[in-house]
Amino acid sequence: MPNIKSxxxxxxxxxxxxxxxxxxxxxxxxxxxxxxxxxxxxxxxAAEAAHxxxxxxxxxxxxxGLMHKNTxxxxxxxxxxxxxxxxxxxxLKISPSDYSEGVFSFVGKAHCxxxxxCGGNRYTLGNCSxxxxx
Numbered sequence: 001m002p003n004i005k006s007x008x009x010x011x012x013x014x015x016x017x018x019x020x021x022x023x024x025x026x027x028x029x030x031x032x033x034x035x036x037x038x039x040x041x042x043x044x045x046a047a048e049a050a051h052x053x054x055x056x057x058x059x060x061x062x063x064x065g066l067m068h069k070n071t072x073x074x075x076x077x078x079x080x081x082x083x084x085x086x087x088x089x090x091x092l093k094i095s096p097s098d099y100s101e102g103v104f105s106f107v108g109k110a111h112c113x114x115x116x117x118c119g120g121n122r123y124t125l126g127n128c129s130x131x132x133x134x
Contacts, residue, residue: 024066031057032079039082051083 002008035050055076062072 021066024061024064028057028061028066032075035079036082047083051079054079 002011031050031054035047035054038046038050041047058067058072058075058079061067062069067075
């Protein structure tokens, strides 16, 4: 514990800020988990509503400094892609021929072996020019 009065105040204000940031980050994670749950349930209306709430929460977190602005942009981009891909029939159903083409099924979603080269989202079938990467 510091002896200088202003340093003591700094310690107290740091603890207060830490607790506030921790609570806000936890709330943000809860909102994102609710969006993921709505997406997994397959309910389009609930997923859209949860996506709007999640985007708003991520924007606020970036504005407050809880999250870097680039991290917020990446999170929003991935959530938007997940919303679009998670609610289409093609991304949830994989034919047996896809196993030989470099795509395999994992918990109802598809992973692309070529995502390092095509830059595709790991939860999509990848729409690129690489053969077998759909």
